[in-house]
Amino acid sequence: TIFDVNSTLQRLIALPPGAPKEASEALSRAIVAMNGDKEFEQDAMKVIQCVPEYLTGPDTNAQVRSLLSAPKEMVTFINEYMRKTPAR
Secondary structure: OHHHHHHHHHHOOOOOOOOOHHHHHHHHHHHHHHHOOHHHHHHHHHHHOOOOOOOOOOOHHHHHHHHOOOOHHHHHHHHHHHHOOOOO
């Protein structure tokens, strides 16, 4: 859950509600092209020292929303872990 939120949702590209379908389709095509672009990969490695992978597709909204809901067990674990952090 932490990995998904930190790696996937940290670099989110979105359009505002009500954006034209054509804009959404153009953005999706650009993201697909960027994911395989060697120049983008080289620049990303220089600047942020990793190559982010952006998700796109008809079910992206559902995928993002599912990442925002951590299982109850994970929430409990994280809360307990944070309460018991060692003093430094």
